Amino acid sequence: MRNIVIIGNGISGITCARHIRKKSDDAITIISAETEHFFSRTALMYVYMGHMKYDNIKPYEDWFWERNRLTLLYDHVEKVNIQQKDLVLKSEKNISYDILIIASGSASNKFGWPGQDLKGVQGLYSYPDLQLMEENTNGIKKAVVVGGGLIGIEMTEMLLSRNIPVTLLVRETNFWDTVLPLEEAQMINRHIREHHVDLRLETELKNIEGDERGHVKSIITKDEKRIPCQFVGLGVGVHPNISFLENSNIETDRGVLVNEYFETNIPQVYAIGDCAQYRKSLPGRKPIEQVWYTGRMHGETLAQTICGQRTAYNPGPWFNSAKFFDIEYQTYGTVTPQQSENEETFYWEHENGKIDFRVVYEKMDHTLIGINSFGFRLRHKLFDKWLQEKRTVEFMMEHLAAANFDPEFFQKHERSIVNSFNEKTGNKIKLKRRSRIKELIRG
Amino acid sequence: MKYLQNTGMGLFVLAFLLWLSMLGVGSYRLTDNVIRKSIPDSSHYALLQPALQGMINNTYNSKFTFIHDFNYAVNHVNDSLKTANAWDKVIYTSYIFPVTKNASKGPLTQHPFTFFLIILLTAITGAFLYIIPEYTKGPPGIRNNHIFHQAMTARGWIGIILGVLLIFFYILLYWYPEYITNWVVLMDPLSEKLSGGPASQWFLYGFFYTMAILVMGIRMLLKYRHNKYQRIRTYSVMFFQTAFAFIIPEILVALNKPYFDFKNIWPLDYSFFYDYHLNELISSGTLGWFMLIWGITLIVIAVPVITYFFGKRWYCSWVCGCGGLAETLGDPYRQLSSKKLKAWKIERWIIHGVLVFAVVMTAVTLINYFSHNALLGSSTNNLHKWYGFFIGSLFAGVIGVGFYPLMGNRMWCRFGCPLAAYLGMVQRFKSKFRITTNGGQCISCGNCSTYCEMGIDVKWYAQRGQDIVRSSCVGCGICSAVCPRGVLNLENLSEKGRLKTKPILIGNNLEMDITVVLKKED
Numbered sequence: 001m002r003n004i005v006i007i008g009n010g011i012s013g014i015t016c017a018r019h020i021r022k023k024s025d026d027a028i029t030i031i032s033a034e035t036e037h038f039f040s041r042t043a044l045m046y047v048y049m050g051h052m053k054y055d056n057i058k059p060y061e062d063w064f065w066e067r068n069r070l071t072l073l074y075d076h077v078e079k080v081n082i083q084q085k086d087l088v089l090k091s092e093k094n095i096s097y098d099i100l101i102i103a104s105g106s107a108s109n110k111f112g113w114p115g116q117d118l119k120g121v122q123g124l125y126s127y128p129d130l131q132l133m134e135e136n137t138n139g140i141k142k143a144v145v146v147g148g149g150l151i152g153i154e155m156t157e158m159l160l161s162r163n164i165p166v167t168l169l170v171r172e173t174n175f176w177d178t179v180l181p182l183e184e185a186q187m188i189n190r191h192i193r194e195h196h197v198d199l200r201l202e203t204e205l206k207n208i209e210g211d212e213r214g215h216v217k218s219i220i221t222k223d224e225k226r227i228p229c230q231f232v233g234l235g236v237g238v239h240p241n242i243s244f245l246e247n248s249n250i251e252t253d254r255g256v257l258v259n260e261y262f263e264t265n266i267p268q269v270y271a272i273g274d275c276a277q278y279r280k281s282l283p284g285r286k287p288i289e290q291v292w293y294t295g296r297m298h299g300e301t302l303a304q305t306i307c308g309q310r311t312a313y314n315p316g317p318w319f320n321s322a323k324f325f326d327i328e329y330q331t332y333g334t335v336t337p338q339q340s341e342n343e344e345t346f347y348w349e350h351e352n353g354k355i356d357f358r359v360v361y362e363k364m365d366h367t368l369i370g371i372n373s374f375g376f377r378l379r380h381k382l383f384d385k386w387l388q389e390k391r392t393v394e395f396m397m398e399h400l401a402a403a404n405f406d407p408e409f410f411q412k413h414e415r416s417i418v419n420s421f422n423e424k425t426g427n428k429i430k431l432k433r434r435s436r437i438k439e440l441i442r443g
Numbered sequence: 444m445k446y447l448q449n450t451g452m453g454l455f456v457l458a459f460l461l462w463l464s465m466l467g468v469g470s471y472r473l474t475d476n477v478i479r480k481s482i483p484d485s486s487h488y489a490l491l492q493p494a495l496q497g498m499i500n501n502t503y504n505s506k507f508t509f510i511h512d513f514n515y516a517v518n519h520v521n522d523s524l525k526t527a528n529a530w531d532k533v534i535y536t537s538y539i540f541p542v543t544k545n546a547s548k549g550p551l552t553q554h555p556f557t558f559f560l561i562i563l564l565t566a567i568t569g570a571f572l573y574i575i576p577e578y579t580k581g582p583p584g585i586r587n588n589h590i591f592h593q594a595m596t597a598r599g600w601i602g603i604i605l606g607v608l609l610i611f612f613y614i615l616l617y618w619y620p621e622y623i624t625n626w627v628v629l630m631d632p633l634s635e636k637l638s639g640g641p642a643s644q645w646f647l648y649g650f651f652y653t654m655a656i657l658v659m660g661i662r663m664l665l666k667y668r669h670n671k672y673q674r675i676r677t678y679s680v681m682f683f684q685t686a687f688a689f690i691i692p693e694i695l696v697a698l699n700k701p702y703f704d705f706k707n708i709w710p711l712d713y714s715f716f717y718d719y720h721l722n723e724l725i726s727s728g729t730l731g732w733f734m735l736i737w738g739i740t741l742i743v744i745a746v747p748v749i750t751y752f753f754g755k756r757w758y759c760s761w762v763c764g765c766g767g768l769a770e771t772l773g774d775p776y777r778q779l780s781s782k783k784l785k786a787w788k789i790e791r792w793i794i795h796g797v798l799v800f801a802v803v804m805t806a807v808t809l810i811n812y813f814s815h816n817a818l819l820g821s822s823t824n825n826l827h828k829w830y831g832f833f834i835g836s837l838f839a840g841v842i843g844v845g846f847y848p849l850m851g852n853r854m855w856c857r858f859g860c861p862l863a864a865y866l867g868m869v870q871r872f873k874s875k876f877r878i879t880t881n882g883g884q885c886i887s888c889g890n891c892s893t894y895c896e897m898g899i900d901v902k903w904y905a906q907r908g909q910d911i912v913r914s915s916c917v918g919c920g921i922c923s924a925v926c927p928r929g930v931l932n933l934e935n936l937s938e939k940g941r942l943k944t945k946p947i948l949i950g951n952n953l954e955m956d957i958t959v960v961l962k963k964e965d
């Protein structure tokens with residue numbers, strides 16, 4: 001029986017622990033200083049908005065851990081001694097390991113703005129951050145959120161739920177246009193404004209001003225505009241949370257450096273999730289992947305290696321999803337903001353301006369590269385399959401009815417999409433009826 | 444906006460207080476006429492009339508004294524009959540409700556319709572002034588903000604008071620209707636219009652039940668105006684309640700036909716096979732026979748066949764009256780159902796226990812009906828009494844609705860309804876229905892489980908990529924509606940492999956051995 005210690009009880013660490021438990025009898029200890037139990041970080045916003053309580057965002061009931069012999073330790077790891085193979089904890093206990101898995105996640109970025117440490121200025125990553133935000137926004141009149149990305153828009157939505165007017169500063173020309181193509185980004189711009197957010201595009205934060213109590217009272221933008229506010233939300237990205245590994249001899253760059261087996265430079269020490277950085281990135285993927293799904297897949301993969309079946313990380317086509325206020329977003333494969341030389345793209349938008357669909361495909365042979373959908377749901381299974389089978393855009397169009405995952409009675413968009421595609425490309429594709437291609441849905 | 448909503452809230456509370464105050468209005472005066480009208484049985488009349496002499500023509504300002512004196516007189520008569528060993532003459536029929544109602548005097552009896560209309564219109568206007576701005580102020584979308592912050596919806600003091608009031612109401616309605624006769628008096632004009640007769644407490648109840656479904660149904664239509672599944676489903680429950688449960692039965696009565704709710708199915712409709720009911724149907728000619736055959740067809744054909752194609756949702760969240768109330772009036776409370784594994788275990792014991800109880804009771808009833816066995820007769824009566832008290836009234840009413848603000852809106856449907864148990868067995872083992880999970884898109888946020896009124900831990904399945912096949916799912920579709928990542932979809936697909944679907948999370952091209960499942964019962 002080996003002694004496996006996991007630092008971090010987020011999705012990556014917990015998934016790894018669960019999968020190891022399925023296959024082995026090793027002792028498994030999971031350490032976290034954030035909360036006693038695993039919770040869903042992605043759902044923090046809903047607790048603030050009153051959709052759920054903290055208890056509702058725990059993926060497993062509290063008895064689960066003991067029943068599956070997963071030991072939880074609520075403590076902070078201060079230092080890792082790779083020679084003695086032990087960890088120094090904040091409680092001044094030491095704990096030794098045979099196998100160490102680092103799954104310590106991320107921490108919010110701050111870019112050295114003057115005033116960034118004033119009271120009322122904060123990021124949102126952890127549960128303590130959420131509690132702090134509760135305190136910081138209590139009774140305030142006006143907030144500024146910095147950052148045109150996923151966390152920025154979530155913070156904006158949270159604040160609006162408390163009737164706090166928000167100015168959202170976005171450095172780029174359109175919302176999240178480092179990821180979204182122009183039409184989609186503009187659609188989200190419109191939707192943000194529909195919710196009465198004061199959206200300021202191409203606007204950057206210069207500094208933050210405080211009052212005599214050390215509390216934020218306004219911000220100044222780079223174009224020298226002052227915006228009075230009592231809260232500043234920083235949604236400007238995250239970085240691997242690995243400062244406790246300094247001087248440990250575990251090789252790091254921005255994150256903990258790992259190969260495709262999540263092995264670090266030290267034998268029996270692994271890193272997964274937000275804190276891991278691939279020495280060599282996989283084709284089409286970033287060296288640090290900071291999403292829920294990749295954390296989970298890292299965990300699944302590493303568990304195989306730990307249980308004796310050395311397995312390289314080999315994820316299928318990229319996928320992701322998000323929700324911008326009321327508009328759901330799903331993506332499969334790779335859609336970049338600007339298409340390259342050898343890519344072709346087709347874009348369709350519903351007349352209500354809140355639903356759209358984009359496909360990117362090879363100019364030469366028309367194989368699918370990526371799909372974006374906003375405001376309606378698509379079947380992951382089919383796009384995963386079609387991308388892996390290298391299907392053409394024409395094939396996809398023909399079978400689109402099977403890929404719609406919207407609830408019954410919803411307005412269907414496939415016909416309109418295919419018609420518009422035919423019009424633009426001169427194709428004569430006939431949409432196959434859903435009832436004819438049932439086997440695709442339940443293959 | 445805020446001002447309008449506050450006015451609405453104010454009006455509603457005002458109407459509610461007015462309504463409560465109605466109970467204290469007026470006086471009671473027993474006359475010979477009242478006795479004659481309320482006690483149609485001539486031998487009972489002959490026995491009671493002399494004993495009531497002391498009350499006659501006295502004006503009671505207190506309902507309590509009136510009820511007390513009347514009960515005292517009846518008990519006195521019965522006691523002397525018992526001491527005289529005249530057991531066959533003892534009066535078991537309760538006359539207190541009609542006597543109290545008919546003895547009422549005062550403004551209410553003079554202008555019942557005026558009072559009724561003023562209170563009803565104030566309440567409805569207030570409700571809409573509050574509801575319409577609430578759900579139309581922003582763009583359409585999921586609006587669950589502050590549900591866990593509000594005393595009304597998060598089991599706070601308002602919720603608790605409301606629960607207590609509801610429980611009180613049900614106790615009075617079922618066991619002490621004589622204390623709410625003033626409300627029933629207000630319903631007389633409407634009842635006379637519909638069925639030709641005066642209102643009973645059940646007419647009062649049916650009317651408010653229907654109003655609750657209609658008003659809160661409109662709230663549902665606004666809240667989910669972006670979701671067509673929710674809209675159509677809500678129209679459906681509003682229609683079935685108004686037409687099938689409320690208006691058609693009253694019209695049947697007006698036409699001297701048996702009172703019959705064409706969408707109520709045994710064993711939810713537990714008295715369907717009671718001897719008096721069978722006799723009533725059989726003696727009502729072709730229509731009666733049709734009703735009998737219709738009822739049996741629903742049980743043996745409609746339930747299994749429709750459930751095979753669509754799941755139990757066709758009934759539980761599209762047609763049923765209990766379901767209709769839960770989905771409209773109860774919608775603000777769906778998040779209060781327990782999602783614990785323990786609750787699921789308890790649920791399975793209780794609901795199947797009730798089903799067994801209902802089946803045994805009905806079997807005994809039918810055997811007795813056909814064999815006229817005296818011994819069985821008395822145990823049948825006992826079974827009916829116990830079932831009616833514990834299941835029909837206490838569970839379905841007091842707990843079922845009274846506990847909305849305390850333990851969620853489907854307490855009865857989840858733990859008690861024997862028809863739900865029957866539908867659930869079909870759904871679990873022989874149906875095309877399931878909730879499909881979308882590949883690997885789940886982020887374990889917990890919205891689905893939180894808003895599942897049946898207390899199904901939906902995310903347990905979604906986060907491991909397993910389709911949801913559960914007997915209790917009523918197919919309300921709210922889990923799918925609130926999921927922020929588009930993970931859940933209610934689908935009727937081929938039965939093949941439905942029960943054996945392995946959990947698969949798409950995204951990782953990894954051949955995993957997933958046969959070992961972590962410890963949680965499936």
Ligand SMILES: Cc1cc2nc3c(=O)[nH]c(=O)nc-3n(C[C@H](O)[C@H](O)[C@H](O)COP(=O)(O)OP(=O)(O)OC[C@H]3O[C@@H](n4cnc5c(N)ncnc54)[C@H](O)[C@@H]3O)c2cc1C
Nearest residue numbers: 008010011012032033034076077104105273274290291292
């Ligand atoms: C507000 C928000 C919304 C998000 N929404 C989405 C989304 O919709 N979809 C999506 O795909 N991704 C989303 N993400 C990103 C996603 O949540 C993360 O990628 C994921 O949670 C990372 O998981 P992890 O297991 O790597 O690390 P974490 O979840 O960060 O877990 C690491 C844990 O380790 C603990 N820890 C770290 N160091 C130590 C130490 N020295 N001692 C003890 N404990 C330590 C930390 O406190 C933490 O609890 C969101 C993130 C945030 C903040």
Ligand code: SF4
Nearest residue numbers: 895916917919920922
């Ligand atoms: S699982 Fe979904 S559809 Fe079924 S009862 Fe629960 S919320 Fe409704």
Ligand code: SF4
Nearest residue numbers: 885888889891905926
């Ligand atoms: S609501 Fe959707 S994303 Fe959230 S836990 Fe349920 S299935 Fe997963």
